[in-house]
Structures are given as C-alpha cells and as structure tokens.
Amino acid sequence: MSNIYYNSSIYCSSSVPFNISEIDKNFIFPQIDLYYCPECQSPRALYQTFFKVNYKFCSNCLTDFTKSQDQYTCSKNCFVCPECSSNLSISFENHDNNGKSFKFKCVYCEYKFKTSVIYKPQSLTNIINESKKDSFNKLCQDIRNGVLKSEKAEKLSDRTIKNLQLMNKNLTKEMEEPFTIEKYPLPSKLTTKKIVYCLDCKSTLFAPLVENIPPTTNKVLTSFVAIDYLPHISTTKLTENIYLLHFINPLEVKVHFQILISNSDSCTVDITTTDFVLGPKISNLIKTIPIAYLTHSTTQSKSELILRKGGKMYQEATEDNMDDYFEKGANWISIPFAINTESRNIDLPMHVKLRCDNSPQVQLNKISTNYWCVLAIN
Ligand SMILES: [Zn+2]
Ligand SMILES: [Zn+2]
Ligand SMILES: [Zn+2]
Known part of the structure; x- marks a missing residue:
C-alpha cells in the first residue's frame, strides 16, 4: 500500500494560474512529504512552511540541550565513530605522575583511537583536539x-x-x-523535535508532544500531514492505453469529489466518471484496498480478490469493455480511462476539488479544497 503515497504527487505552487502545458517539476511533491493547512485549506510543501525547534537532546545520554541555542553536538562524553557513525565505547588507562589517556573503540567496526596522556582534568573534546597530530x-x-x-x-x-x-x-x-x-572520534549530533508552521497563515501544521514523556518517544500533539486528509490518488496500467485511476479516502467522513483531467494537443483523455462520493474509511483494512492492489501473495488478499472479481479480472481490457473495470468500495473508487498520446512518459495534470459535509475530526471542522495533482503515466 505504501507506494500509493509516493504515487500521489501534488503540485504545490503559490503561483496561479497553473500552466498545464508547462509543469514546473520543481513544484511537484510526493503527497507523503506534504502537510495540509487547516486554515488555508491547502496542501503545503516544506518550502511553504517554517519551523521552530522546541526540543533538542542527545539521543545517547538524553541530556536536554534545548536552551543551548548554538549547540549542535553533545558536550557530554558522547562520541560516534568517524567511519560508520556507531557509538564509541570509552575506557581509560593510568600513567605515571597521575597521567591518564583514553581509548575509543567502535562498537560496530574496527575503528580505534587513543588520546595522548593528559595530566590535568579537562573535557574529552579538548583531549581529542589536543591529540590531533x-x-x-x-x-x-x-x-x-x-x-x-x-x-x-x-x-x-x-x-x-x-x-x-x-x-x-x-x-x-x-x-x-x-x-x-587522520580520523578522530566525532561528538554525537543532537536530535531535534520541531514545530512546523504554515508560511502564509502561521497555523501549526505539526507539533510533537514533549512534556512529561521520555525524549526518545515520538508522540504528536498536532499533525496535519497531507496523507491523513487528502485522498491517495494513483494509477495502474491495464493495457497500452487504458489505465485505472484510483482514489482512496483516508478520512472518517464522506467526501464529495469533482475531477478534471486536462487534455492538450499532444494528449487526450477519455474518462466517464468525474463526480463521485467516497464513504468514510472503514476498520476492515482489506476492504479499503482497490482491486488493482490486491495480490496473490497472501491468502487474505487472494481470497478477497476472488470474492470481488472471480475470473473477470483476466479479460483483456479494450476501449469497448473498459467500463467493466469500474469498481467502487466503501472508501475507494477505481475509474478506467483511455489515453491517446504519442509519448511514452507523461505527467498528466488533474484538478481535484473536494469537500466533506461533516467535520472530519475535533481539530478540524471542515475540508474544502481544490488543487492540481500530477499523474505519472508510463
Ligand atoms: Zn496556512
Ligand atoms: Zn550525549
Ligand atoms: Zn565504526
């Protein structure tokens, strides 16, 4: 299922109108990398956001460095291997006249390092620096x-x-x-937790929970990521020029859709269904998967495939019988379409308009948006 998230590509540009004959690929983003701004009611790419670090810590010793603004590495005794980035174990050796030297050994590879002998207590970082010869x-x-x-x-x-x-x-x-x-032990890099905001309206798009939980636990306070709010859109190929367009609704409410695939001089598309309603996501996972994504690799998937389709699946699709491939489930739809074009690989722009009648969740009272997505046909 996960490739569906990568197949859905959304055009995120502040410049409108969108010129369909010249798609600027710099503005096409996989849906999995996007946020959905509840205030602007629009998908947001990383470049349309800004962030603030709200927690900064060393994932090795768990020291909180949030208040140390310009610090990016751990100043405690946490070092990683310069060869493989694994942790280094540290031991020391006593020498004459109260001298000490330190040995670093990678827990994973062969890397080893021994410092010179020091006679006054100082930080390991300083000791390593002084040993650089x-x-x-x-x-x-x-x-x-x-x-x-x-x-x-x-x-x-x-x-x-x-x-x-x-x-x-x-x-x-x-x-x-x-x-x-030479290669020397490297101080561990700090891990950050960030709050992400919409650049236009300053709404919070993502906020991790940091209070009263161990820093290594990932819990979220707010999360407006596009895959949770916008349909997962993908295509699969039936024959040379017949494809299936799949929409899966990730919301727990009913959504109304209106789509428009733009024709151009070099490419025309024949699609019959452009207005449809998808029901809420249901808990029975197998029922939320379009037929084209059901495989014979698991018993559950195979029996669902036979249950839904029988032997019909294996008929050759033509422009005359392609409507037989139309399928609709609880929260998904598969719409056949024929494409006439000379080129082998094309990015097909599609305008998607959607709205839902009821509030999708407590933090969001509506979704009403329209955007361009790009279907990769190859
Ligand atoms: Zn916004
Ligand atoms: Zn540390
Ligand atoms: Zn190593």
Whole structure:
C-alpha cells in the first residue's frame, strides 16, 4: 500500500494560474512529504512552511540541550565513530605522575583511537583536539587560531594575508609531501523535535508532544500531514492505453469529489466518471484496498480478490469493455480511462476539488479544497 503515497504527487505552487502545458517539476511533491493547512485549506510543501525547534537532546545520554541555542553536538562524553557513525565505547588507562589517556573503540567496526596522556582534568573534546597530530588538522587549527580568532575588523586584513600566506606555504608543501589526514572520534549530533508552521497563515501544521514523556518517544500533539486528509490518488496500467485511476479516502467522513483531467494537443483523455462520493474509511483494512492492489501473495488478499472479481479480472481490457473495470468500495473508487498520446512518459495534470459535509475530526471542522495533482503515466 505504501507506494500509493509516493504515487500521489501534488503540485504545490503559490503561483496561479497553473500552466498545464508547462509543469514546473520543481513544484511537484510526493503527497507523503506534504502537510495540509487547516486554515488555508491547502496542501503545503516544506518550502511553504517554517519551523521552530522546541526540543533538542542527545539521543545517547538524553541530556536536554534545548536552551543551548548554538549547540549542535553533545558536550557530554558522547562520541560516534568517524567511519560508520556507531557509538564509541570509552575506557581509560593510568600513567605515571597521575597521567591518564583514553581509548575509543567502535562498537560496530574496527575503528580505534587513543588520546595522548593528559595530566590535568579537562573535557574529552579538548583531549581529542589536543591529540590531533596529523598535518591537515594542524593546518586547520592554525587557520582557526588565525582568521577565525580575530575579532577586530581592522586587523582582519593583516591576519587574512598572514593566513593566506600560511595556506599557500602549506599547499606548496603539500605538492611535495601530501597531507596526512587522520580520523578522530566525532561528538554525537543532537536530535531535534520541531514545530512546523504554515508560511502564509502561521497555523501549526505539526507539533510533537514533549512534556512529561521520555525524549526518545515520538508522540504528536498536532499533525496535519497531507496523507491523513487528502485522498491517495494513483494509477495502474491495464493495457497500452487504458489505465485505472484510483482514489482512496483516508478520512472518517464522506467526501464529495469533482475531477478534471486536462487534455492538450499532444494528449487526450477519455474518462466517464468525474463526480463521485467516497464513504468514510472503514476498520476492515482489506476492504479499503482497490482491486488493482490486491495480490496473490497472501491468502487474505487472494481470497478477497476472488470474492470481488472471480475470473473477470483476466479479460483483456479494450476501449469497448473498459467500463467493466469500474469498481467502487466503501472508501475507494477505481475509474478506467483511455489515453491517446504519442509519448511514452507523461505527467498528466488533474484538478481535484473536494469537500466533506461533516467535520472530519475535533481539530478540524471542515475540508474544502481544490488543487492540481500530477499523474505519472508510463
Ligand atoms: Zn496556512
Ligand atoms: Zn550525549
Ligand atoms: Zn565504526
């Protein structure tokens, strides 16, 4: 079933009218990546939203870093492998005169790293930095201490020149003697939880629940994702020029649809059903799957297929008998259509208008929208 979400592509552009002869592919998005704004009553792509981080933590030690604005990695002792990103186990070794060194070992691959011996307590990040002895890291450190440490603007040019000289010298040197680049333990990246808002009306489109739950638990407070509100639209091929157009209603209320497939000079479409009503989603999952998606791979699916269709399924579809392939279930419909075109792969624009009579859920009192989606025919 999941490929249905990817097959549904929606055209999300603020520029109207939509020029059907020139579809800008940059604005076509898989439905699974979209939100549905309850206020604008419109699908929203990521570029039509903005977000605020409302929780930031290390998924390894679970420390909350939400208040540390510019921090993106864990400052506790959490490191990952530079080769495979798995966690690193840490152990230490005692040396003479109260010296200590630390050993990092990847829990998954062969990666190992040992720090130099230190005599004063300091953070593991600092210890690793001080242990970086390869020529490339030394150059990076020189640059950091030079250009990046300079705060006074007037002195920057002097320093920049000095650093450019330094880099030049090193690059010339590299011609003769290539840099050595070692890989060091990397501090763990922080995980964020974000609230997503509509760029136009500032409504909340998605909000995770963060209060009183462990940070690794994913629970949502608000979720207006398009696959929960808009129909899943897909096509399957019957013959060279006859296809089935499937609509599945994900809502728990009845929805009225009006569709329009646009014809162009190079492509004409013959479809008989353009106005229809789909009932609410039902709990019996197998009954919510259009025939074209039922396979012989499970007993349940196979028996449902035979129950619904018998032997008829295997007749060859022609433009004369294609109406026999029309099917309607509780919350879905499969509409046959014939397409006349020379091209093999086309993006067929279809306008979808939908509304429901009753409030789909507590957080949303209506759905009334129209948008363009794009059917990939190949
Ligand atoms: Zn909005
Ligand atoms: Zn951590
Ligand atoms: Zn590793």
